[in-house]
Amino acid sequence: MPAVPGLTPDSSIAEAQRLMADAFNLARLDNAETDARLLLGHALQLDRSKLFSQANRLLTADEVARVSALAARRLKHEPVSRIIGRKEFWSLMLDVSPAVLDPRPDTETIVEAALAYIDTQGARDKPLRLLDIGTGSGALMLALLSELKSATGIATDISPDALAVARGNAGRLNLASRCDFILCNIADGVSGPFDLVVSNPPYIEHSVIATLDPEVRDYDPALALDGGHDGLDFYRAIAAEARRLLAPRGLLVVELGAGQEPAVRDLFTMAGLHVGDARADLGGIPRALSASSLPELAITTKKPLGKASGND
Numbered sequence: 001m002p003a004v005p006g007l008t009p010d011s012s013i014a015e016a017q018r019l020m021a022d023a024f025n026l027a028r029l030d031n032a033e034t035d036a037r038l039l040l041g042h043a044l045q046l047d048r049s050k051l052f053s054q055a056n057r058l059l060t061a062d063e064v065a066r067v068s069a070l071a072a073r074r075l076k077h078e079p080v081s082r083i084i085g086r087k088e089f090w091s092l093m094l095d096v097s098p099a100v101l102d103p104r105p106d107t108e109t110i111v112e113a114a115l116a117y118i119d120t121q122g123a124r125d126k127p128l129r130l131l132d133i134g135t136g137s138g139a140l141m142l143a144l145l146s147e148l149k150s151a152t153g154i155a156t157d158i159s160p161d162a163l164a165v166a167r168g169n170a171g172r173l174n175l176a177s178r179c180d181f182i183l184c185n186i187a188d189g190v191s192g193p194f195d196l197v198v199s200n201p202p203y204i205e206h207s208v209i210a211t212l213d214p215e216v217r218d219y220d221p222a223l224a225l226d227g228g229h230d231g232l233d234f235y236r237a238i239a240a241e242a243r244r245l246l247a248p249r250g251l252l253v254v255e256l257g258a259g260q261e262p263a264v265r266d267l268f269t270m271a272g273l274h275v276g277d278a279r280a281d282l283g284g285i286p287r288a289l290s291a292s293s294l295p296e297l298a299i300t301t302k303k304p305l306g307k308a309s310g311n312d
Contacts, residue, residue: 003072009064014055016040016064020071027075035080042084043067077214090143094169099161101224103139106255106281107200111143113253113279113288114196118148121249123195125150131245132156133186133199133238136224138166138179140198145175153179154194156187159223186237193247200255201234203227231257235264239271243293252291261286 004023007016017036024032041051043066059067073083079102081087087096089103090111096102118124128151132141135155145151157163163181170176182190204225209217216225227233235254242252256264256278265275268291278286 003068003075007059007064007068009059009061011059011064012056013040013044013046013051013059016059016067017051020067023071024074029074029077035074038080039070039074039083040067043070077218079215079219082219087137089137089139090146092139092142092146092169092173094137094139094142095165095172096137097161097165098219099159099221100137100165101200101220103137106283106285106287107139108143109279109281109287110140110198110200110253110255111147113290114144114198114251115147116279117251117253117290118196124148126195127151128195129153129193129247131187131190131192131194131197133197134158134201134224134234135166135181136162136200138169138181140200141166141179142169142173142175144196144198145178146173151178154182154190155179156182156184156190158183158185159221162221162224186234187241187245190245192245193250194245195247195250197242197245197250197252198254199234199238199252201227201238203231203234203255203257203260205229205231227257230263231260232263232267235260235267239267239273242268242271242273242291246293249294250292254289256287256289258285261289264289 004019007019017040020036020040021033024035041047044063070083074080081096081102085095086093087103090108094103128148130144130151130153132153132155135141135157138155141153141155145153155166160183163183167181170179202225204227206226206229209225238254246252261278268275273291273293276290279288281287
């Protein structure tokens with residue numbers, strides 16, 4: 001059976017998009033219409049406006065083959081970002097590969113919380129020093145550098161392949177001169193102090209990974225998911241390093257998994273940190289937890305900044 005029933009070389013671009021969306025809806029895939037448009041545009045090398053202006057053009061046999069191949073991958077639950085090799089995050093287009101976590105809108109909450117704190121300090125234009133632990137594609141570090149024009153940073157990861165992706169993204173976004181990428185575990189060998197430390201660590205319980213949606217389980221790297229038996233291994237490691245890494249007025253912001261706020265709050269408190277309110281993501285889940293070495297800096301960072309990436 002063809003990946004997209006009814007798709008033939010005499011199908012128009014508009015028909016191809018409809019048929020792809022129908023196939024995706026039948027397979028109960030989320031965002032079927034958007035995914036169909038993105039994959040069709042990628043196969044034909046046409047942006048959204050050209051897909052519309054050429055809606056009545058008939059596909060060639062070669063184009064049908066390319067479109068069908070991409071649709072078949074999506075029907076196996078491969079995320080669109082993996083298929084096209086890029087994902088938007090904080091209005092930045094990032095390259096992604098099998099070595100890195102697929103950047104998600106929820107993670108933008110970390111950027112929002114960090115910038116909210118920096119704005120309370122009136123420090124947007126200051127030469128801040130940033131650290132991103134477990135950088136993956138570089139999403140957090142590059143988003144922050146794009147907003148903080150005088151800041152510099154260090155991004156760490158245990159995966160050399162992930163660091164290669166992050167370096168490539170930094171170069172393409174003209175941010176490479178302001179960030180060093182270091183291969184290490186957590187922050188081994190990295191010297192503080194830092195004005196801001198951020199991290200989206202692995203936080204899925206090991207036993208739960210096999211039950212995740214196939215888009216995550218089968219395509220995100222295990223290194224970026226597995227947080228140990230209780231999902232907290234990397235929070236423990238970060239807590240142990242935080243006071244060494246933070247400047248006196250520095251802030252630590254980490255991403256949380258659903259339901260993890262109380263446990264991570266306790267870990268950071270036991271490490272001598274002062275923990276603020278968690279900032280919720282767009283779904284209302286506490287997602288970004290902030291902590292500092294000074295109690296007056298453990299601020300509330302709940303107010304939305306109103307900046308979010310478009311993911312369609």
